[in-house]
Amino acid sequence: MHDYLGLEYYTGPLDGKKRILKAVSNYLKGEIDLTLALNAYYLIMCEENAKRNKRRKNITDEGLRLAGLLDG
Numbered sequence: 001m002h003d004y005l006g007l008e009y010y011t012g013p014l015d016g017k018k019r020i021l022k023a024v025s026n027y028l029k030g031e032i033d034l035t036l037a038l039n040a041y042y043l044i045m046c047e048e049n050a051k052r053n054k055r056r057k058n059i060t061d062e063g064l065r066l067a068g069l070l071d072g
Helices: 005-009 015-027 034-054 062-066
Strands: none
Touching: 015 034
């Protein structure tokens, strides 16, 4: 993302951290306020960091289950 002026024209898939672009687009169109856009940014980043941390190599699925971080 090098061209901030083109953010509202992004046509790729909105997955992972790119989900933030929907909030940015709706903020730029005046459909949501800055507080909601910033909260969306914060929550999406927290969710993505949590996903990344669960995939750490030194933690097994069994360890995640025992810690209550993985269902099953």
